[in-house]
Amino acid sequence: xFDRWSWFWESLLGIQTYGNPSxxxxxxxxxxxxxxxxxxxxEHIARCLDLFHGFHREHHLLKxxxxxxxxxxxxxxxxxxxxxxxxxxxxxxxxxEDGRSIFLSEDFLADVKRxxxxxxxxxxxxxxxxxxxxxxxLAGLGQPWEEFRRDGKDIRxxxxxxxxxxxxxxxxxxxxxxxxxGRPHIYQTSYFQAKYEDQAVKNITRLIxxxxxxTRSA
Numbered sequence: 030x031f032d033r034w035s036w037f038w039e040s041l042l043g044i045q046t047y048g049n050p051s052x053x054x055x056x057x058x059x060x061x062x063x064x065x066x067x068x069x070x071x072e073h074i075a076r077c078l079d080l081f082h083g084f085h086r087e088h089h090l091l092k093x094x095x096x097x098x099x100x101x102x103x104x105x106x107x108x109x110x111x112x113x114x115x116x117x118x119x120x121x122x123x124x125x126e127d128g129r130s131i132f133l134s135e136d137f138l139a140d141v142k143r144x145x146x147x148x149x150x151x152x153x154x155x156x157x158x159x160x161x162x163x164x165x166x167l168a169g170l171g172q173p174w175e176e177f178r179r180d181g182k183d184i185r186x187x188x189x190x191x192x193x194x195x196x197x198x199x200x201x202x203x204x205x206x207x208x209x210x211g212r213p214h215i216y217q218t219s220y221f222q223a224k225y226e227d228q229a230v231k232n233i234t235r236l237i238x239x240x241x242x243x244t245r246s247a
Contacts, residue, residue: 030058030071030074031051031054031058033075033078034050034054034057034103035050035054037096037103038053038054040092040096041100041133048131052131053127053130053131057103057104057107057127058071060108060109061106061107063109065109065111065187065190066109066187067183067184067187068183068187069106069109069184069187073106074102074103074106076168076169077102077165077166077168078099080165080168081098081099081102081161081165084161084165084218084220087220088220093137094157094158096137097140097141097158098144098158098161098162100124100128100141101144101145101148101162102162102165104120104123104124104127105120105144105148105162105166106120106148107120107123107124108120108123111187111188111190111191112191117145117146117148117149118146120145121146124141124142124145125138125139125141125142128141140158143159144158144159147159147162147163148162150163150166150209153212153217154217157218160217160218163217164216164217164218164221165221167215167216167229168221168224170206170209170215170225170232171215171216171221171224171225171228171229171232172228172232173228174231174232174235177232181236184202185198185202199239202236203236203237203239206233206237207233207237210230210233210234210237214226215229215230215233
């Protein structure tokens, strides 16, 4: 991951002001390696980066947009306190703080902060950069059932000490994911709709059926 971060760092700052990428990478790595993380770790970030680079190869985003989204990917789960409800807000503040330490512009950081906050998934994103980031973050919902189920087990382990009862956790997760079935589409870009929409609907519908809740037809 350090090599990937170094490439991003050089693209972000330019070769003439390259500096030391470890300055921000080391504390970021420490966060994503926290012992309670099973899903929201560097593996998740690596998958998100792979998805984003695949999207970019087909759609050729402007450099500023590419850097915005990629920085938001690196930081969107940087703060992950399983007892807190403001992780996205704190992650957004962290990216602003770190960005200022390397003299990124305030307008750039405001946009990165906006993107990180959209990963709360409380509404349907309208801007293209928000749609791309949210679709990437939700791509796990559209994986084959066994992979979707494995991700769910990893998230369950993250919350084991906070929500000891499996039934309570499963009901909460089903309720959270069920909100996406109320949208016209789970994914907002045609790229991710084509790849994951049908499977995501099937996965969430199957999960909710175990809880006895109404579902959307696949």
